[in-house]
Amino acid sequence: MKEKYLINARIIDPKNQMDEIGGIIINTNGKIQAIGKKVANGNLPTEAEKINLKKQVLIPGIVDMRVFVGEPGYEYKENFRTLSNAALSGGVTSVVSMPNTSPVIDNVSMVDFLKRRGRDKSKINIFPSACLTKNTEGIQMTEFGLLKRKGIIAFTDGLKTIQDPQVMSRIMNYAGESDALIMQHAEDNILSTGGLINEGEISTRLGLKGIPSLAEKIIVERDLSFLEEYKCKYHISQISSEKTISSIKRAKEEGKIFSTGVSINNLSLNENDIGDFKTFLKLSPPLRTEQDRLSLINAIGEGLIEVIVSDHKPEDEESKRLTFAKAATGATGIETLLPLALELFHNDSLKLNTIIASITSNPAKILGIDKGSLQIGSDADLCVVDINKPWVVNKANLLSKSKNTPIEDRKLQGQIIKTFIKGEIAFVKA
Amino acid sequence: MAVIKKFKAVKISQNHLLGIQDLSFSEISHILDEAKTFIKLNRSSSKKTDVLRGKTQINLFFEPSTRTQSSFELAGKRLGADVMSMNIVNSAIKKGETLIDTAMTLNAMHPDVIVVRHQDSGAPNLLSQKVNCSVINAGDGRREHPTQALLDALTIINRKGKVEGLKIAICGDILHSRVARSNIYLMNMLGAEINVVAPKTLLPHSVERLGVNVFTDMKRGLDNCDIIMMLRLQNERMQGSFLPSAREYYEYFGLTPDKMVMAKKNALIMHPGPMNRGVEIDTNLADDINKSVIREQVELGVAVRMACLKIYCKKT
Numbered sequence: 001m002k003e004k005y006l007i008n009a010r011i012i013d014p015k016n017q018m019d020e021i022g023g024i025i026i027n028t029n030g031k032i033q034a035i036g037k038k039v040a041n042g043n044l045p046t047e048a049e050k051i052n053l054k055k056q057v058l059i060p061g062i063v064d065m066r067v068f069v070g071e072p073g074y075e076y077k078e079n080f081r082t083l084s085n086a087a088l089s090g091g092v093t094s095v096v097s098m099p100n101t102s103p104v105i106d107n108v109s110m111v112d113f114l115k116r117r118g119r120d121k122s123k124i125n126i127f128p129s130a131c132l133t134k135n136t137e138g139i140q141m142t143e144f145g146l147l148k149r150k151g152i153i154a155f156t157d158g159l160k161t162i163q164d165p166q167v168m169s170r171i172m173n174y175a176g177e178s179d180a181l182i183m184q185h186a187e188d189n190i191l192s193t194g195g196l197i198n199e200g201e202i203s204t205r206l207g208l209k210g211i212p213s214l215a216e217k218i219i220v221e222r223d224l225s226f227l228e229e230y231k232c233k234y235h236i237s238q239i240s241s242e243k244t245i246s247s248i249k250r251a252k253e254e255g256k257i258f259s260t261g262v263s264i265n266n267l268s269l270n271e272n273d274i275g276d277f278k279t280f281l282k283l284s285p286p287l288r289t290e291q292d293r294l295s296l297i298n299a300i301g302e303g304l305i306e307v308i309v310s311d312h313k314p315e316d317e318e319s320k321r322l323t324f325a326k327a328a329t330g331a332t333g334i335e336t337l338l339p340l341a342l343e344l345f346h347n348d349s350l351k352l353n354t355i356i357a358s359i360t361s362n363p364a365k366i367l368g369i370d371k372g373s374l375q376i377g378s379d380a381d382l383c384v385v386d387i388n389k390p391w392v393v394n395k396a397n398l399l400s401k402s403k404n405t406p407i408e409d410r411k412l413q414g415q416i417i418k419t420f421i422k423g424e425i426a427f428v429k430a
Numbered sequence: 431m432a433v434i435k436k437f438k439a440v441k442i443s444q445n446h447l448l449g450i451q452d453l454s455f456s457e458i459s460h461i462l463d464e465a466k467t468f469i470k471l472n473r474s475s476s477k478k479t480d481v482l483r484g485k486t487q488i489n490l491f492f493e494p495s496t497r498t499q500s501s502f503e504l505a506g507k508r509l510g511a512d513v514m515s516m517n518i519v520n521s522a523i524k525k526g527e528t529l530i531d532t533a534m535t536l537n538a539m540h541p542d543v544i545v546v547r548h549q550d551s552g553a554p555n556l557l558s559q560k561v562n563c564s565v566i567n568a569g570d571g572r573r574e575h576p577t578q579a580l581l582d583a584l585t586i587i588n589r590k591g592k593v594e595g596l597k598i599a600i601c602g603d604i605l606h607s608r609v610a611r612s613n614i615y616l617m618n619m620l621g622a623e624i625n626v627v628a629p630k631t632l633l634p635h636s637v638e639r640l641g642v643n644v645f646t647d648m649k650r651g652l653d654n655c656d657i658i659m660m661l662r663l664q665n666e667r668m669q670g671s672f673l674p675s676a677r678e679y680y681e682y683f684g685l686t687p688d689k690m691v692m693a694k695k696n697a698l699i700m701h702p703g704p705m706n707r708g709v710e711i712d713t714n715l716a717d718d719i720n721k722s723v724i725r726e727q728v729e730l731g732v733a734v735r736m737a738c739l740k741i742y743c744k745k746t
Contacts, residue, residue, distance in 0.1 A: 204634040204637060205573075205611075207572040207611065208552075208571070210635055277556065318528075323552055323553045324550065324551065325549075
């Protein structure tokens with residue numbers, strides 16, 4: 001490929017503490033050759049073709065730590081090609097795929113399949129995670145060492161939580177040795193049995209069984225207690241309640257090292273949005289109270305939550321056109337992750353830099369990958385966004401194969417203009 | 431009934447009766463007013479009218495029900511409608527058909543009203559979005575059972591003249607009860623003061639936000655009450671560790687003469703049925719014709735359902 005000169009952009013790169021008007025030179029290998037304010041018109045060869053970004057914001061390509069792909073088994077919900085297109089239109093260039101496929105990703109041969117399909121069908125970087133336990137049954141741990149060697153980046157039962165404390169303690173003990181990243185979906189199954197939405201006034205009014213926030217806190221507290229004994233790389237996939245934040249804060253104060261994520265849904269919606277049984281808002285963890293939502297935002301500002309994820313979970317119409325109790329859980333979100341997160345900037349809840357760090361450099365650091373930042377020599381995975389452009393979410397225009405967006409008709413401010421993968425333009429807003 | 435007569439020319443705003451929460455005061459008054467006209471008819475020797483002649487009513491009961499289903503069936507027949515009750519046990523739904531597919535199939539037969547009971551909260555709402563006819567909720571999950579609350583209100587009005595200003599105790603398994611929820615909304619709207627009485631494990635989260643006083647001591651909860659609504663305690667609650675035993679429940683939360691004395695002398699006992707005698711209610715109290723209006727509730731239930739069918743059937 002030819003060299004590319006991107007100029008006149010507002011480059012925000014949290015990892016390198018950069019927020020300045022400048023440009024990027026992408027070399028013929030798709031890597032960043034130069035970056036910063038010195039990359040400007042006067043310093044570049046006059047004959048070179050330049051892409052003037054007109055002071056639009058340029059950030060590292062987004063790293064989304066929690067994405068469900070339909071392959072294998074649920075190709076009708078999302079395949080690698082549709083996921084890739086959806087991701088790129090949202091400025092997402094790297095994803096961690098969840099292992100809850102059919103069959104699940106719990107052995108080495110499945111990893112080969114995933115990597116091959118991911119490489120052949122998608123343009124984005126797919127970082128597959130594998131199950132923590134065989135068939136996500138929570139009983140027998142998977143082969144962390146062998147799977148990791150095959151390229152598995154993290155271990156999680158995805159939608160499920162390791163319930164048995166003995167199994168979890170052994171996982172954490174063993175994982176410390178193999179340096180595997182453990183990502184826990186924190187929910188006590190017994191406390192939340194049959195639960196559909198947050199336990200509270202809304203669940204009482206709708207007559208739906210509630211999921212108490214304690215179901216989340218108990219697992220987090222338990223795992224953080226284990227962390228004292230068994231040092232390992234531990235990440236809480238998503239938290240949803242104020243109660244859990246206090247546990248995290250205390251553990252951080254005690255010097256424990258771990259990280260925490262939150263879904264953009266829990267930052268942008270609350271239980272009231274469920275309204276008259278909207279199944280698109282049946283999520284896990286559930287949407288909670290406005291107070292919980294505000295506390296989660298605040299916890300990002302305080303650095304107690306490091307990562308924002310889309311929790312992109314495509315579900316076909318048939319899985320959602322059911323009673324609330326029977327409808328599938330989850331919502332798409334990879335395309336709207338950044339615009340929705342920008343709401344928190346526009347309404348002065350969070351700093352722009354904090355938001356961008358939570359979807360680029362922070363997840364990359366937790367995962368240990370050379371993504372989510374812009375240094376010389378790195379792949380030029382970039383996202384150009386007009387942070388002020390207003391638009392309205394219309395599911396017909398979204399590229400994911402499934403249309404279960406939880407924010408249909410929402411007015412957003414901030415639109416992705418261009419996405420680059422390894423220096424190539426992979427998405428341009430029409 | 432003086433209050434109610436003022437609202438003769440009320441318009442019902444929705445095509446469906448999904449829950450008390452969706453109704454306005456005047457709509458409720460209209461339904462009760464209409465129901466009252468059917469009480470006399472039901473007691474006469476010729477009970478049939480032709481108000482709904484030519485109309486088709488489908489009863490779609492996904493949960494077993496004896497009294498509600500037969501009450502709706504009788505109500506429809508007395509109004510002259512063609513009534514069909516779906517037997518879910520033998521139907522395609524048991525074979526995996528979704529609610530919406532069932533709805534579309536039934537819809538193709540051009541019913542005028544579908545009466546639905548479903549174990550999932552919100553199922554009638556979903557159904558109502560997919561069919562062209564009216565939907566009447568005959569109980570969904572633990573959310574609402576509007577006709578039960580309406581018949582309870584009619585029973586109270588019949589005996590006490592009005593609901594406004596009365597003190598009503600709703601006792602028992604509030605957590606799992608759609609009857610309790612609908613009654614809380616309805617009696618609140620009609621101006622009653624409501625006490626809920628239950629062990630903490632059978633109280634829904636934030637129930638006080640529904641506008642009730644919460645008691646875990648039954649005697650205090652019954653203090654000076656005009657109406658005592660008992661709820662059925664389902665046997666499976668014993669297994670879920672909600673309660674230690676039926677014996678202990680009866681001791682503390684069963685309606686017995688020694689607790690009954692706390693209520694007003696002329697207090698009435700109500701129960702949506704079916705009753706567990708000796709679990710939630712003393713058998714003699716249940717049969718006490720001076721206090722118990724349980725059979726009257728069943729009687730007026732037909733009148734209320736006739737009113738609902740008449741009003742909502744005409745909407746489409």
